[in-house]
Amino acid sequence: MSGPELKEELAVATPAAPPGAATAVAAGPVPRARGRGEVLYFARRNRKLVAGLAVVAGFLVVAAVGPLLTDHGPNDYVGPPSQPPSADFWFGTTTFGQDVFAQFTHGLRSTFLVGVLGGGLAGLIGMLIGFTAGYRGGVVDEVLNMLTNVVLVIPTLAVLLIVAAYLRVRGVVPEAIFIGLTSWPWVARAVRAQTFSLRTRDFVDLARLSGAGGRAIIVREIAPNMSSYLLMSGILLFGGAVLLAATLDFIGLGPTSGISLGLMMNNAVLWSALQLGMWWWFVPPGLGITAIVGSLYIMNVGLDEVFNPKLRKL
Amino acid sequence: MSPVTLKVDNLQVWYRTLRGDVQALDGVSFTVGDGELVGLAGESGCGKSTLGKSLIRLDGRMRHVGGTVELDGKELPIGDSERMNGFRFKEVSIIPQYAMSAMNPTRRIGRMVAELLESRGVRFEGQLEELLRRLELVGLDPEVLERYPIELSGGMKQRMVMVISTLLNPSLLVADEVTSALDVSNQKAVAEALVDFRDRHYVKSTIIITHDLSLVYQIADSIIVMYAGKLAEKAPTDTLVHAPRHPYTRMLIGALPEVGVRYDTKRLEGIPGSPPSLLDPPKGCRFRDRCPLAFDKCAEEPPFREVAPDHAVACWKAF
Amino acid sequence: MLRLDHVSKSYRVGTFGGRELAAVRDVSLEVAPGEVVSLIGESGSGKSTIGRMILRLTSVTSGSITFDGTDIAGLAGSRLRGYYGNVQGVFQDPFSCYNPIFKADRALELLRQPYFPDLDGRRWRAKLERSLEAVRLDPGQVLGKYPHQLSGGQLQRMLVARALLLDIRLLVADEIISMLDASTRIDVLNLLGDLKARGLGIVFITHDLSLGNYISDTAVILHRGEVVETGPTGQVFDQPRHPYTRSLLASVPQLHRKWERNGHPVRQPAGEGD
Structure with missing residues (x-):
């Protein structure tokens, strides 16, 4: 509570105070416990969440089913070069006669893989460090906090350049692991802060008086109270990993084997698809990444509205 | 009887919630005389804070359903936040329940007071002398104006907010649970300051909202007891404490452990x-289910009626 | 039974932990079975810190706390669990004692696995109902509800019921009624009185002197972490020796006794004022 609240509370606000400006201040404690039913009710009615989810799910289906529709690999030379979309090659072919549709669907797979693996790993490390630091406090917290800050300021690209120089063959999985290992700090910080405030709550003390140990208290008492927050962090991490992977691929630090949406764009630029007017080569991957990441962020805003009663529209 | 400052007539204020309207204040009528210090007591959820807020500012979920409020003979437009701005601070002021955390932590207190006054079209310089006099009265050093709110203790902040909110001599001051978060010694100082403000005519009348009957017994001229959105009893302090007529008031007083x-x-x-x-x-x-004296007649709503001069009760057994 | 021997607690504060802040200084006291000891003081008096130290939620800086002769500082694992089987606490804010996303009876359910792993569902349920009835709650009304569906008084009594599931011998009650309404307050106090009659020792922590007086045998007045006065409750309240106790008593608002200022009552009785 800060800012203009005194004015609001003392009811001496400037004459131009918008009606309802005091709502958030005076709304009083909102009962934190909400039934699952209520969350679902608001989730289903939230257009942002539903639309975002639909787009991501659509791409997931394409990634799952798409590769089954073609009988050749994404990098096989299967057709005439530089063909625009046709009945045979839905998304056209590359300068080398590779099927862009096959590349796109396989690329989607690796995009989701990077998102799940990289985002998941980052979430796991972030929660582990955040919960431990926040719950233990003291020296443990100071050490872990220092580690978090160090990783936070490491320039990811510089490290990757060095790694790329040593690793001749790089795949999608190592890339995902690398992303996971570098993008956890903000999760750790946020989880730590939340844990700090939750661990002083009386119900945590009561769990201790019931003979529960540290791990049980974190898993059973603290984490469930942050579940909405953790879910939203997971979505952001997923989107962040996808975007980071695309960036790395695009500038040529991506996997040397396999295919990804970023790699497709990298190749398209490398072989002057833009200048040659081969729009079918770079538009699908570009659109795919934009749509997936954008939908994830919109989903996040929608989730925020679902979980945060103050943002709900009645 | 002395002239009336505040006249509340059949006031109804409801809260909108997901599950429907909460009838927090349902037909409340009373008057507050000039120079009167009224204690408004009741348990949590009885509507006492809603009543206090209604006189100043309805929050977004509150709806003015019916009834009128008159201050010094003029009707307060309580349902209209814009028009209420002309009355707030000048005519009617509130010391909110969480006044202590309501001060902007990034402003020096003196500057904050100046901004507040100027937003009301009042020059700070013209009020400075009066401000210093009142600070001294509540036992605050003038030097607090140079400090930030976090540098003040809870009791000091509470007194500071009291001085600020009464600086323009409003007709009515509403003090909402101002002492409940304080230690006993601070509690006494703040309560006494409320009496002083009235005695020095800084405010004409005061309503003190509290859950603590023994506190208002120390300072209030009369006490109103609320139950479930309605008034149960209103009487001069000594009458209410020593000869209550409503069974709820009696049981409430009977449940207070004394030293x-x-x-x-x-x-x-x-x-x-x-x-x-x-x-x-x-x-x-509404007290019927918990009342040991309840009888058939209680299925009908009892009116809030005077049983003696200045002593009104809403109970069939008291008439 | 419980004994505090020259117990102190200090915190390191400041940027590099350079300064020490003493929250509790050299406090000694004893609690016998069936005895209610009230720790009375204003905020910052260290009364809650003492309660937390007894419950092992805060460590002791110096001095010792012993229960039946065993120093509780060294307890861990199953021995700590055993200690909590004897000593339990109830806190000020009944709403924050329940994890808001779970049903309220989970607070009681938590005790089942560590303390009663052998009880089958039916016998556990019977035990729950017995302890709820002991605090005069209707099991049908409170079981299966979320915390926000219950009143503060019900939640607070449920926490006492939780402590009674175990065969405890000492209860630390930290401001347990200050957030309750007057009409339910006294019921919780009476409940503590009944438990005391059954031999339970109680550490009753409060800032409210009238509450401290109602059920306690021994009063301990704390000021800035130190004991300023201690003795049988009646004696401390009737003939306070320490000036701090006296000023505290004079500031408590009470019905039937008016505040005075410079020899005059603060409130002028009707008809005599101006």
Whole structure:
């Protein structure tokens, strides 16, 4: 509570105070416990969440089913070069006669893989460090906090350049692991802060008086109270990993084997698809990444509205 | 009787919630005389804070359903936040429940006061002398104006907010649970300051909202007891405490342990049951289910009626 | 039974932990079975810290706390669990004692696995109901509800019921009624009185002197972490020796006794004022 609240509370606000400006201040404690039913009710009615989810799910289906529709690999030379979309090659072919549709669907797979693996790993490390630091406090917290800050300021690209120089063959999985290992700090910080405030709550003390140990208290008492927050962090991490992977691929630090949406764009630029007017080569991957990441962020805003009663529209 | 500052007539204020309207304030009528210090007591959820807020600012979920409020003979437009701005601070002021955390932590207190006054079209310089005099009265050093709110203790902040909110001599001051978060010694100082402000005519009349009957017994001229959105009893302080007529008031007073009363010698009893939900309040007397004296007539709603001069009760057994 | 021997607690504060802040200084006291000891003081008096140290939620800086002769500082694992089987606490804010996303009876359910792993569902349920009835709650009314569906008084009594599931011998009650309404307050106090009659020792922590007086045998007045006065409750309240106790008593608002200022009552009785 800060800012203009005194004015609001003392009811001496400037004459131009918008009606309802005091709502958030005076709304009083909102009962934190909400039934699952209520969350679902608001989730289903939230257009942002539903639309975002639909787009991501659509791409997931394409990634799952798409590769089954073609009988050749994404990098096989299967057709005439530089063909625009046709009945045979839905998304056209590359300068080398590779099927862009096959590349796109396989690329989607690796995009989701990077998102799940990289985002998941980052979430796991972030929660582990955040919960431990926040719950233990003291020296443990100071050490872990220092580690978090160090990783936070490491320039990811510089490290990757060095790694790329040593690793001749790089795949999608190592890339995902690398992303996971570098993008956890903000999760750790946020989880730590939340844990700090939750661990002083009386119900945590009561769990201790019931003979529960540290791990049980974190898993059973603290984490469930942050579940909405953790879910939203997971979505952001997923989107962040996808975007980071695309960036790395695009500038040529991506996997040397396999295919990804970023790699497709990298190749398209490398072989002057833009200048040659081969729009079918770079538009699908570009659109795919934009749509997936954008939908994830919109989903996040929608989730925020679902979980945060103050943002709900009645 | 002395002239009337505040006249509340059949006031109804409801809260909108997901599950329907909570009838937090349902037909409340009373008057506050010039120079009168009224204690408004009741348990949590009885509507006492809603009543206090209604006189100043309805928050977004509150709806003015009916009834009128007159201050110094003029009707307060309580349902219209814009028009209420002309009255707030100048005519009617509130010391909110969480006043202590309501001060902007990034402003020096003096600057904050200046901004507040100027937003009301009042020059700070013209008020400075009066401000310093009042600070001294509540035992604050003038030097606090140079400090930030976090540098003040809870009791100091509470007194500071009191001085600020009464600086323009409003007709009515509403003090909402101002002492409940304070230690006993600070509590006494703040309560005494409320009396001083009235005695020096800084405010004409004061309503003190509290859950603590023994506190208002020390300072109030009369006490109103609320139950479940309605007034149960209003009487001069000594009458209300020593000769209450409403069974709820009696039981409430009977449940207060005093220094000297001990469990083994005099076992006090609470009031069984709990207040009714105001989402769909029962017909008739709302205390009926918990009342040991309830009889058939209680299915009808008792009027809030005077049984003696200045002593009004809403109970069929008291008439 | 419980004994505090020259117990102190200090915190390191400041940027590099350079300064020490003493929250509790050299406090000694004893609690016998069936005895209610009230720790009375204003905020910052260290009364809650003492309660937390007894419950092992805060460590002791110096001095010792012993229960039946065993120093509780060294307890861990199953021995700590055993200690909590004897000593339990109830806190000020009944709403924050329940994890808001779970049903309220989970607070009681938590005790089942560590303390009663052998009880089958039916016998556990019977035990739950017995302890709820002991605090005069209707099991049908409170079981299966979320915390926000219950009143503060019900939640607080449920926490006492939780402590009674175990065969405890000492209860630390930290401001347990200050957030309750007057009409339910006294019921919780009476409940503590009944438990005391059954031999339970109680550490009753409060800032409210009238509450401290109602059920306690021994009063301990604390000021800035130190004991300023201690003795049988009646004696401390009737003939306070320490000036701090006296000023505290004079500031408590009470019905039937008016505040005075410079020899005059603060409130002028009707008809005599101006």
